[in-house]
Amino acid sequence: LAKTTQPISMDSYEGQEVNITCGHNNIATNDYITWYQQFPSQGPRFIIQGYKTKVTNEVASLFIPADRKSSTLSLPRVSLSDTAVYYCLGAYSGAGSYQLTFGKGTKLSVIP
Amino acid sequence: NAGVTQTPKFQVLKTGQSMTLQCAQDMNHNSMYWYRQDPGMGLRLIYYSASEGTTDKGEVPNGYNVSRLNKREFSLRLESAAPSQTSVYFCASHPPTGDYGYTFGSGTRLTVV
Numbered sequence: 001l002a003k004t005t006q007p008i009s010m011d012s013y014e015g016q017e018v019n020i021t022c023g024h025n026n027i028a029t030n031d032y033i034t035w036y037q038q039f040p041s042q043g044p045r046f047i048i049q050g051y052k053t054k055v056t057n058e059v060a061s062l063f064i065p066a067d068r069k070s071s072t073l074s075l076p077r078v079s080l081s082d083t084a085v086y087y088c089l090g091a092y093s094g095a096g097s098y099q100l101t102f103g104k105g106t107k108l109s110v111i112p
Numbered sequence: 113n114a115g116v117t118q119t120p121k122f123q124v125l126k127t128g129q130s131m132t133l134q135c136a137q138d139m140n141h142n143s144m145y146w147y148r149q150d151p152g153m154g155l156r157l158i159y160y161s162a163s164e165g166t167t168d169k170g171e172v173p174n175g176y177n178v179s180r181l182n183k184r185e186f187s188l189r190l191e192s193a194a195p196s197q198t199s200v201y202f203c204a205s206h207p208p209t210g211d212y213g214y215t216f217g218s219g220t221r222l223t224v225v
Contacts, residue, residue, distance in 0.1 A: 034213055043116075043202045043216025044155070087154065091213070097143040097162030098206075099170065100214060102154030 004088050009107040018075045020106050022088030025069055031090035033064055033071045038085045038105070048073070049091065075108075083110045114139050118203050118217035125193045125224045133188040133220050135203030143206050144186035145170075145214070146178060148199040155202060161186055193224045 005023035012018045024033060034049035048055060048062045050071075055062045061074040075082055085105040092098035119134045137144065142163045147155040147170075157170030161180040175197060177189045186205075190197060200221050204214040 036213070041219070041221075043204070043219055044214070045216070046213030049213060096208070097160060099145070099157050099160060100155075102147075102156070104152070104154050 003101075004090070004103050006086075006088055006103065006106045008104065009109065011109045011111060012078055013111050014079055015077050018078050018082075018108060020073045020075075020086055020088075020108070022071050022073070023069065024071060024088070024090060027068055027090045028092070031092055033062070033068065034089050034091040034100075035060070035062065035071075035073050036087045036089070036102075038087065039083075044087060044102075047086075078108075078110050080110050080112060082108065084108060116203055116205055116215050116217035118201075118220050120220060121218070122221050123223070125190075125222065127194060127224060129193050130189065130191050131193065131222075132190075133201055133203075133222075134185070135187065135217060136185045137203075137205040137215070138184065139205065139207070139215065140183070141205035141207055141215075142183070144180065145204045146176075146186070146188045147202045147204065148172065149202060149219075150199050158188065158201075190222075193222075195224045198222060198224045 032049040035047045036044040037047050038044040050062045052064045063072040085107050087105040116137045145160040146158040149155045156172050159178040161167045164183045179187045200219045202219050203217040206214045
């Protein structure tokens with residue numbers, strides 16, 4: 001199973017840009033790199049995913065280098081409501097069933 | 113609203129009791145999953161169902177059984193609850209390809225005393 005490495009925790013002040021980097025040393029060729037966000041007492045929520053280069057949506061940007069051995073989730077101008085745990089994972093990009101393997105994630109604390 | 117609905121939200125059981133956690137999705141997804149999450153841990157896969165009529169074990173299946181009743185519903189049963197099964201349980205589903213990720217339910221917080 002693909003293993004990821006990411007910092008256990010990060011602190012940031014409101015209004016700053018936050019970058020969370022994840023290591024994907026053995027990501028499979030067919031896997032997307034995907035990120036989820038989890039608030040206390042809620043299920044994880046899909047944020048963004050990509051295969052390579054840069055992907056941007058209304059919530060975040062995702063940067064993936066050509067070798068795909070890492071990825072960086074960028075949250076612009078964070079607010080208190082961005083305090084959550086963020087998980088990076090490899091997710092199969094083809095048709096059919098696939099299982100997500102969650103690590104412990106990165107706990108982001110946004111400070112006023 | 114489209115999504116994954118889990119019931120109940122909270123449950124306290126005595127050791128040895130049985131119960132079924134219910135999950136339903138209205139997004140016409142084929143694949144459904146049950147995960148558990150323990151304090152300070154990521155989520156661990158218990159069972160999954162790739163399509164109606166099929167189920168497979170995940171990482172931590174011992175002590176659980178599942179039923180894929182139809183395309184919408186995927187239930188998780190604890191036949192004889194143990195304190196080690198105290199956890200938060202999440203049901204999830206995803207569309208035919210990985211394009212849009214999983215959709216998770218809001219969870220069932222189970223305490224076994």
